[in-house]
Each structure stands twice: as C-alpha cells, then as structure tokens.
Amino acid sequence: MSDIETFYEVMRRQGITRRSFLKFCSLTAAALGLGPTFAPQIANAMETKPRTPVLWLHGLECTCCSESFIRSAHPLVKDVVLSMISLDYDDTLMASAGHHAEAILEETMEKYKGEYILAVEGNPPLNEDGMFCIVGGKPFLDQLKRASKNAKAVIAWGSCASWGCVQAARPNPTQAVPIHKVITDKPIIKVPGCPPIAEVMTGVITYMLTFGKLPELDRQGRPKMFYGQRIHDKCYRRPHFDAGQFVESWDDDAARKGYCLYKVGCKGPTTYNACSTVRWNEGTSFPIQAGHGCIGCSEDGFWDKGSFYNRLTDIHQFGIEQNADEIGTAVAGGVGAAIAAHAAVSAIRQATRKDEKEEQA
Amino acid sequence: MTEQVSQTLAQPGEQVRRQTAVYVYEAPLRLWHWVTVLCVITLCISGYFIGSPLPTMPGEASDHFLMGYIRFAHFAAGYVLAIAFVGRIYWAIVGNHHARELFLVPLHKKRWWQEAYHELRWYLFLEKVPKKYIGHNPLGQLAMFGIFVVGIIFMIVTGFALYGEGTGAGSWANNWFGWVIPMMGQSQDVHTWHHLGMWYIITFVMIHVYVAIREDIMSRQSLISTMVGGWRMFKDDKPD
Numbered sequence: 001m002s003d004i005e006t007f008y009e010v011m012r013r014q015g016i017t018r019r020s021f022l023k024f025c026s027l028t029a030a031a032l033g034l035g036p037t038f039a040p041q042i043a044n045a046m047e048t049k050p051r052t053p054v055l056w057l058h059g060l061e062c063t064c065c066s067e068s069f070i071r072s073a074h075p076l077v078k079d080v081v082l083s084m085i086s087l088d089y090d091d092t093l094m095a096s097a098g099h100h101a102e103a104i105l106e107e108t109m110e111k112y113k114g115e116y117i118l119a120v121e122g123n124p125p126l127n128e129d130g131m132f133c134i135v136g137g138k139p140f141l142d143q144l145k146r147a148s149k150n151a152k153a154v155i156a157w158g159s160c161a162s163w164g165c166v167q168a169a170r171p172n173p174t175q176a177v178p179i180h181k182v183i184t185d186k187p188i189i190k191v192p193g194c195p196p197i198a199e200v201m202t203g204v205i206t207y208m209l210t211f212g213k214l215p216e217l218d219r220q221g222r223p224k225m226f227y228g229q230r231i232h233d234k235c236y237r238r239p240h241f242d243a244g245q246f247v248e249s250w251d252d253d254a255a256r257k258g259y260c261l262y263k264v265g266c267k268g269p270t271t272y273n274a275c276s277t278v279r280w281n282e283g284t285s286f287p288i289q290a291g292h293g294c295i296g297c298s299e300d301g302f303w304d305k306g307s308f309y310n311r312l313t314d315i316h317q318f319g320i321e322q323n324a325d326e327i328g329t330a331v332a333g334g335v336g337a338a339i340a341a342h343a344a345v346s347a348i349r350q351a352t353r354k355d356e357k358e359e360q361a
Numbered sequence: 362m363t364e365q366v367s368q369t370l371a372q373p374g375e376q377v378r379r380q381t382a383v384y385v386y387e388a389p390l391r392l393w394h395w396v397t398v399l400c401v402i403t404l405c406i407s408g409y410f411i412g413s414p415l416p417t418m419p420g421e422a423s424d425h426f427l428m429g430y431i432r433f434a435h436f437a438a439g440y441v442l443a444i445a446f447v448g449r450i451y452w453a454i455v456g457n458h459h460a461r462e463l464f465l466v467p468l469h470k471k472r473w474w475q476e477a478y479h480e481l482r483w484y485l486f487l488e489k490v491p492k493k494y495i496g497h498n499p500l501g502q503l504a505m506f507g508i509f510v511v512g513i514i515f516m517i518v519t520g521f522a523l524y525g526e527g528t529g530a531g532s533w534a535n536n537w538f539g540w541v542i543p544m545m546g547q548s549q550d551v552h553t554w555h556h557l558g559m560w561y562i563i564t565f566v567m568i569h570v571y572v573a574i575r576e577d578i579m580s581r582q583s584l585i586s587t588m589v590g591g592w593r594m595f596k597d598d599k600p601d
Contacts, residue, residue: 218530220543228530230548244418244427254417263414270548300547312412313553324553325413328560335564339571342484346575349486 007046007209021046028210031203031278033225045210052209053108053116055147056090059140060133060167060176061122065158066092068195071281072202091135102136105143109150117208118151120144120161124182125174132174141182148183153214155189155204156180159297162190162222169303180221189214190221192273194297199278200226220300222272231268231294234276237261255291265309266293273298381595383495385459385587393449394588397513400442401562404516407435408559412552436524443517459496466506473499491580493601495593501572508565512558519555523548 005013011021025046026039058066070093089105091097096104108116122140125132130139148154156179159165167176180188191204204223207215215223232238240246241260248254248263262269268276271294275286287294293309296302306314312323322330386394410431418425453461467473477499482488484500492498497505522541525534526548545551577584583594 219539224530230526233527233529239422242429243422243425244414244431245422245425246414246417248417259417267549270552272548296549299549302547302549305549312556313549315553315557324556324560328557328563331560332563332567335567339567343571343575345486346579350579353489 005051006049007051010051011046028203028206031199032207032215042206042210045212049210049212052152052212053112054119054205054209055105055108055116055151056093056119056121057140057144057147058090058092058135059120059122059124059144059160059179060174061158061160063092063121064195065121065160065201066090068193068198069201070198072198105147109147113150115152116150117153117155117205118147118186119155119157119205120179121157122160123164123167123176123178125167125176127173127175132176144179144182148186151186153189153208154179154183154186155191155208156221157191157201158196159192159194159302162192163300163302165194166303169301187214188221189217189223192222192227192298192300194302196298197226197274197278197280200274218272226274226278227272227298229272231271231273231276231288232266235260235268235288236276237288258291261288261291261293263311264293265307265311267296267299267302267305267308268294271296271299381598382592383595384591385457385495385593386591387452387456387460388591389448389452390456390460391588391591393445393452396445397442400438400445401566403434403438404442405559405563407431407438408556411435412556439517439520439524442513443521446513446517462496462502463505463510466502477503491576493581493595495582498576504565504568508561509569512561512565516555516558516562519545519551519558522551523555 008021011024012018016024022039022043025043026036029036029038029042032038089101089108091101094101094104122133124130124139124141124144126141130141133140135143156162160167160176161179164172164176164178167174168178180190189204189208191201193200203226204215207223207225215225218224218227232241235241237258237260240258241262245257245259246254246263247259247261250264260266266288268288275294276288279286279289295308296305299305306312306323310323312325314321314323315327411428414428414431418427450464453464476492479488479492480498480500483491496502518538518541521534522538525532525537525539526542528534530539542548542551545554573584573588576582577586581596583592583596587593
C-alpha cells in the first residue's frame, strides 16, 4: 500500500460499495452545479488522486459549524469526507485527546508540508496577546499561525472565521478578528454562515479535494457556486415581494398566507447564501420557509446592523441611533425650517427695499 | 447675436427698467437639467417605496406586480439619470464655458473667494446690493459641485452596485460597480448609504429650488427663465 491512500481506497475500506461511490460522485457534481459529464471526472479523480490531509482547528467559536457539518444530508458525504478529515486532526471530533491529539497535529504538519488544507472554525482574539483563547496551553493565535505557515490553502468555516461574528461584534472586548487579518500569505476560502449549510461545507471540501484547486471565488473570497446569489433572488416567497404583498406584523393574515417578510426585517435581499436553494436539514426547510425573516447570518457584521426585525438599519455613528429615514426627515425638516425663516427675512427685506425705492421716486 | 437689449413697457410713473441678456445655457444642457429633475423626483418616490413599501395588496400574487413596477421605475429612471449625467460630462467638454462651471470650481482664484465671501454676506442679509453673475455665483457653484455633482456620482455608483446585486455576477453593473459592496462593508451598508444619499439629494433640491426662486426675485439677473430659454437677463445696466 502506498504511503497515502486515494479517496476511493478510503471509501472502500469503510465498506462503501462502488455503486454508492458513483452515486456520491453524481450527487457531488450536482451539488457543485456541474453538469452530468463531471461525475465520471470526479470519480476518476477520487480513484487516482492521493488523499489530501485536512487539519481542522477551533478558535473562538460555538462549534455550530461542526454541528452543521456532521448533519450533511447525504450520509456518504458525511461519512466519507468526515472520516477523511478526522484521520488527521479535529480536536472536537477526533477520538484522541490531550498530548496525543496535539502530537498528531505536529506530525501532519511536518509530514504533509505544503500539501494539507487548513480548515479554521472560529477566530483568534488578539487582545492580551491572544490569552482569551487557549488551546493546548498556548494561545490559539500561535497555533493558527503555525498551522497556516505550511498549508496549501485555508478554509474559513462560518462567520467567525470569515467575518468575526458575535465575538467581534461591538464592543469586541477580546479583539477577535477574522482569520484573514492574521493569515495574509495564503489563499483563504470563506464559507460564511452561522453556521454554514452542511451541504455547502461538504461541497466546498469535496471540490477542493477532488480538483486540487480552490473553487471560483467572488470578490470577498466566497465560493461563487454557493454565495453567488442572495437569499432574496431564489426565495420561494419572491412572487409576493414583486406583487407588493407583505407580512405587516407577526401573526397577521399575511403571515399565515406566507407573504414576503421584507417589512418585518427579512435580510434576504442583502444576504448571500444558498439557504433558499439548498435549504437545511436534508432540504427540509429554511428560516423564511418557517415564517421568520432571514437574519443575514452569513454577512459581514450582521450582529451590528440593528434589529433583525427592521427593514432599515439603525445608524450608530456620533452617538445617534436612528435609521436613514429618521435622520433624513430630521435633516430635511431642519433645512426646510431654515429655508422658511430665510425666506421670511428675505421677503421683509424685499418689501422694505421696495418701500425705500418708492419713497425715493 | 449674444447681447440683446429689451425694454419693458413702463406704466406711467414707473421707472423704465432695461434688461440686458446673455445666452448662457445651451439646449442640451437645459434638456439635461429638466430630464434630471424628472429622474430625481421619480427616483426619490420609487426609492422611498422600495425602502418602505406600500400597504399589502389583497388577492393573489399573480394579479399584482406593484413592487416590480416600482423597482422598474427606479431602475429605469436611474439609467436615464446616469446616461444623462454622462452626456452632461460630455457637454462640459464640448459645450460653452458655462457648461464647465459645474465640474471646475476655481478654488485657486483669489477673486472667486472674494465673491464667495460677498455672496455669503448677501445671503446673511449683510449686503444690500448683490453682484451680477452671468453663470453661477461662487456659493452656487460650490453647492452645485460639492452637493449635487458629488452626491449624484455617489448615488449612481452605489445605485448601480445595488442594481448589480440583482442582475448578478457577470452583469455589467456587477463587473463595474460590484467592488463598492465589500468596500462599504456589506450589501446592507450600501443600502443604508444609498438611502441616506436620497435625503442628501432631497436637501440639495430644497435649497436649490428655494435659492433659485429667491434669487430670481431678489438678485439682479434672471434664474428660472434662464434654465428654460437659456438667456440670462439682467435687470439693470449698472456695472457689476
């Protein structure tokens, strides 16, 4: 047996039939938005390519990304991809613990220098020299820097690693930062969401392992195939939006009829994610389908954009806390009052000037 | 003939007032002005109702397309405004020198500052007699550039960035203006800034309309009729 097994060998060793393996390949091709011709290509890659090791680190986070990941809809995706990963390092999911686990991390980093993919869940706090997050007796910041040094590519799992999420929300006492502030010399693929959708996570990993390259990314480093459109663009309630049919308040008739949640603060129009197409829990539902607006959890700084239930964001600058319309009406009102006063003085001036002229004449 | 002398018929006992006229605003520029007026009105109304939609439409979704029409009006007016603005920039290059006033504020000229100071005093009722201007007065010019030109460019850029979100990756709007969204944070931030921009433009319009009417009455030259017919009329023959 060669030093590194192929994906196919790992799968067969796990008791997966060839038939199931091919089904997995077609499903993956479909999930990645590729045509049916790509299924054999994926199968071929998985049969011949040596397995790429993945290290999965955890910083400041709530493990919701891991929780989501292990609930991936297709059991094969979960079993295969997850077992391939846990072969190396994931301190939450792996069997070993303590010094033994840390030793595996060191070993993988040494053995597969420049070949392994680093997946990061959570983010590093910078304040107090990183003392707000300690892994194995050392700041997570150190572990992250060390592990990223020889990584081929880095995956930022979830909104924590991608944007900062709740621990980076105002006032951010631990000074938690997204990982791209710390890792500046590696390609980072962001998979935001709180948590990201399981199928999106496995899809991204499978793509990278299969094709040996990053999927196409958008300007913010998110894979286009899953983050190319807004929730709003593919929402099944979109016809109600276009018709002008809105839920005005919770539990009104429109809410029961399943109208658009725009007016009760749905962030679907400003959120890039695949929820309205892939959905959650084996395609069962997603927030809007359950009757609640999208809170925009895959967007940068979504905790700091005011209420989840308002359409217009509150603006916090200069100690004010008003939305654009309130500020605008106040400014326009003020200017209007100033104009009225100025006009009144002008009128008086004009009248007195006329009087003077008439007197002169 | 660029100089024209006209006499208003005087009633007995009234002064005879002479009006000298200069051709200032050429036809394309006037057309641009009024097209922009219509666009701004359409954009503000439709934009407001995109941010705060009208009450729910009863009946089946298939019977209505209200938000669709409102958004269409907004996008169409946005396109017209932007294209007209590009045309306006072109006219600043090929048109007469008054057409350039909007974009080139002569901040380096001492005389400009003196006149701006004088104009400020005039608006604060500290000067009795205003100066004569063929084009914009310095304060007007500054407001035109600082509020209108900058404001409208901001609205065009953020507007097409948001429009590009709907048309999606690969569309021209997304290719050209998509960079605005990460620059401002995220989509929600661009929405908020674009919304604030509307109030900025509304504030400009209020001041612009008020000052135009006021100066039409109180200054020594015509303003409103100039933007209709292109001729600047002077109400007296006294120098400056």
